[in-house]
Amino acid sequence: MKLSKKLKLRMLEQMLLTRYFEEKVDELFAKGLIHGTTHLSIGEEAMAAGPVNALKADDFMAITHRGHGSCIAKGADINIMMAELMGKETGYCKGKGGSIHVANLEEGNLGANGIVGGGIPIATGAALAQKMQNTGKIVLCFFGDGASNEGTFHESLNMASIWQLPIVYVCVNNMYGMSTCIDDVCPTNNISDRASAYQMEGITIDGNDVLEMFEVTNNAVIKARKGQGPTLIEGLTYRWKGHSKSDANLYRTREEIEEWKKKCPIKRFQTYLIEQKIMSEEEIKKMEESSLETIERAVEFAEQSPYPSLDALEEDLYAY
Amino acid sequence: MKLSKKLKLRMLEQMLLTRYFEEKVDELFAKGLIHGTTHLSIGEEAMAAGPVNALKADDFMAITHRGHGSCIAKGADINIMMAELMGKETGYCKGKGGSIHVANLEEGNLGANGIVGGGIPIATGAALAQKMQNTGKIVLCFFGDGASNEGTFHESLNMASIWQLPIVYVCVNNMYGMSTCIDDVCPTNNISDRASAYQMEGITIDGNDVLEMFEVTNNAVIKARKGQGPTLIEGLTYRWKGHSKSDANLYRTREEIEEWKKKCPIKRFQTYLIEQKIMSEEEIKKMEESSLETIERAVEFAEQSPYPSLDALEEDLYAY
Amino acid sequence: MEEITYGQAVRDAMREELQRDENVFLMGEDIGVYGGAFGITFGMIDEFGPDRVRDTPISEAAIVGAGVGAAMVGMRPIVEIMFSDFLTLASDQIMNQAAKIHYMLGGKAKVPLVVRTPGGSGTGAAAQHSQSLEALFAHIPGLKVVMPSSPYDVKGLLKTAIRDDNPVVFFEHKLLYSKKGEVPDTDYTVPFGEAEIKRSGSDITVFATSIMVHRALEAAEQLANENISVEVIDPKTLVPLDTETIVKSVIKTGRLMIVQEACKRGGFASEVVAEVVESEAFGYLDAPITRVAGKNIPIPYSKKLEAAAVPQVEDIVKAVKEELLQ
Amino acid sequence: MEEITYGQAVRDAMREELQRDENVFLMGEDIGVYGGAFGITFGMIDEFGPDRVRDTPISEAAIVGAGVGAAMVGMRPIVEIMFSDFLTLASDQIMNQAAKIHYMLGGKAKVPLVVRTPGGSGTGAAAQHSQSLEALFAHIPGLKVVMPSSPYDVKGLLKTAIRDDNPVVFFEHKLLYSKKGEVPDTDYTVPFGEAEIKRSGSDITVFATSIMVHRALEAAEQLANENISVEVIDPKTLVPLDTETIVKSVIKTGRLMIVQEACKRGGFASEVVAEVVESEAFGYLDAPITRVAGKNIPIPYSKKLEAAAVPQVEDIVKAVKEELLQ
Ligand SMILES: Cc1ncc(C[n+]2csc(CCOP(=O)(O)OP(=O)(O)O)c2C)c(N)n1
Ligand SMILES: Cc1ncc(C[n+]2csc(CCOP(=O)(O)OP(=O)(O)O)c2C)c(N)n1
Ligand SMILES: [Mg+2]
């Protein structure tokens, strides 16, 4: 499949924005400007940009607690995201949600979820609605390797299969659920092996290859849109940072981390773009700089935004 | 594998007792002498006698709402069972549990469960305990085709596999969960196909063939006892009666029911026993009569037993 | 006005809403050909087809979760959980997802979902099929909790629930399904948060929910023979709760008794006590507020035990007399 | 006596019980090398091995369910649910299985299971990681519900829980883990069902749970400067509840305030109100009983909102003063 230059540039930019966004979040967290908990996807950027770009603007997606990259790929406004993480009134959730609840239905983002596996049935229901309403839209559902052990995974994939729903399940297999190596808690070689339990196609691919992630997802999206049912795609990737704020990384080796850093999905994509003469080093440099600026502006925006007023405390409980 | 005559006779007797017990329950229910709800396994008797006889007396089992046959096969006292169904003080649960909660830990019966799929993790935990305590005992876990769509099925089988627990899962596939045909809610051909999602051996066999049920379970029990992990065995069978008390059977055809009645597991076993000259028709007749008498005596026992006194109402809430 | 059963009223409400709004649909275990465990949806699959009267696998968490997801993108699902005891299997989707999404997302999403489910004891179905779990859901902000007692109410409240843009947990009562009452043919709704004085009286206020409304009314009738005048209030919805009507009544009668089927400890009755104690009615109380409630035990199977586990008419009669002596 | 943290006290209780009884074991997500989300089990896997400090898949229902099964056949599992909000995923196993098995089976089986879990807000973890859900479990007969507030209590209560033959839901508080207090080196237990007067006073009784005990004590300290004498009662266990101590105190002070972090509506505070109103203390009340509780909203993320969602020391001070004016 031939991808346009424009799309490739967009994906690189999203990956860069994600990387810089999260590096900044890490920094702000250390400084106490972002509080609570936040989960960084540094090292996994291809797993967001690849699949999400296979969607149309009005398709839906449900994401995980480690979802900054998917939000950005779906077109989230970085300013508004940053404001949310700082707990500001101008954030996506008016400061009420924070990092693990960023959502924006207008952009088709059904939201991150603080409950591991909690978003899988929700995505499945959104897909059911597409089918019932004949919208031609599809749903992309992200979850982690660890989440595949939740009962909701099983119930949802089964439902999607028997009803042939227009949904694509993407498992971000970064080898660990918190400290727990997936090999210790999942007896099959691949998580995609579980698809057969639902008579579903299951595919495992290199999650650090944004082009492959795009293509494989795109095929699954086309299939889903045609009414040919769901697919389970597993991308193999790695989280460079700790699970969340307090993680001594005792469950994995420094070597393993370093090994994976060498497989950086962004570097890899950049090398490809240069080798294929799609971008020059110069152009990449520029994109990096402008992305960094975008993040700086977002921090400014967020910092200058007000905190929600106490009047907002009991608002938004019920819809009217 | 060569089964002793004694074992074969015992299995036939258990199957007869189950059949007569449940026919009596059906009758008593119609008369209003048994109330609430009760689920008959008539037509599925081989699925209880076969697997359960592969257990030693001190092995454990967890059963379903449709569990009279398994109780009887594990050695339950028919009198006490009948008393429980009539809500009498002399019943297994002192009249507090009823048909869907018959249990007897002393006989290794962890209990029926009113929650579909609710017993699967419990059985799995009992197996974990056997492994940790190195008892050499194993656990047999029954559930229905419908139950295989509950999240607990997935979570539990996964756990049993990663920990290589001494447990044998037996799926009683009677084609329906209430009115819902398993073909409509499970996309794979067999439920045992799901075992591969847990790197577990999965086998589908004729659930009306008590000898095959015994043998296949027995092999799995031996394997489990050796520490070689769990197995998922699916037996194909059929429930002749409605799901529970009020079932107009609109979801299946009279022909289908009649077709399966021809495959009666008891008749089939009796024919085998006669053909193999293990029992004479005369002996079978005698066994039938004595089994019927056992049931009649159980009814008498139960009828003569007192209802629990109101003083018992708030007893047994906490263990001391 | 026709006399129809409570079960029929539930069905009619759903039928009319399915006709009115193409986004409304039903989903649950065995609700199609079987018509659900209590026959409530019987025949509806013929009228609306298997798409809109959708049989599901036995997967409570995913059933409700799929309802949440469908609701977020514009549908108005009515999900049936066969027995309210099984809500425990879908608790995360109800309590952590449906209830919180609107708030957590800063008001940017809504979840117009109805979870219908029968509760209550009296059918001999024992501990795992007989609970009254409304208090669990009333405690979780973001949910609305409904407990209709009559055919008229159940129909009007269910319509309100379906048209509400928020998640509603709708508790029907198994024993009420066959109860008859007058229901108009015309489209009507019963508002949330408006209690009804089902019988007016002057000696004591009895606040009762679901089937206990009927037992309280029967008790009131008996007590009337002894010249005791009982006012019976049915809140209809626990969330929102019409505290005003209760407070007014207590100010009038000076006495309050709360009757619920659910286990006493931590039941919704306690909440009503606390609300009234914090209200202006406190100063008007001539006697302590009492709760007549289910015992703190699982529901036992044996018939007499089962009946003794929850309030019966005579328990209410007795409790009112004792209360009046104080 | 040594000063140790609440978190350390939890760990010590488990270590000592693991040493004492070979049937005790731990099971939960990331409790091994990681030491759990709050580091409570850190290092225990080295001491007791991966069999007895068992990391699990992310499968809350099966974790608790496996605990139930293991408990039924003689083990004494301590199961950790990483955040108490996730209890919703294991509700069926806790409420319909663990809680009911002993009763439902006519006393023939027992379930000596402890479900340990941190609750509470204050860490900025937002709506799905900050709840106080004790009321849900206190409503279900067959469970015991514990809410320790100090290092001494948490250690002694956890030991009691582990040695108890019934299922116990044990709520720790995230913000208390670092709280220090004196704890004896010798083996001791703290009994269930015995409340403690953490500060004695004469003007008003304040009943508080978990972290609110500390906020109430601080409020009492401030109020003492204004010559207001506050008695602070910590029930330690909600089920069983030591009503007697509360009633006595109320008879003495004539006023009762209940402070809880959980959402107000349907919280355990309401139960305490109802119990006291039904007791002999009713006649001694000089003012209405009030509840100072969490707002009826999910916990918001933004810091100031989060703090405003639950009672703080100044809220208690203010409420006590208002109460004394009545
Ligand atoms: C139901 C539930 N259980 C546990 C947690 C705590 N928790 C948060 S993230 C996480 C690991 C999830 O692993 P995975 O699905 O692989 O996603 P990853 O964090 O690796 O992106 C855990 C255990 C949770 N948030 N929700
Ligand atoms: C969690 C739960 N959901 C639904 C039910 C209602 N119910 C009882 S039995 C049953 C069908 C179960 O089907 P299956 O597992 O195939 O067992 P079978 O009845 O065929 O023996 C259903 C839906 C229940 N008891 N528990
Ligand atoms: Mg992971």
Ligand SMILES: [Mg+2]
């Ligand atoms: Mg079946």
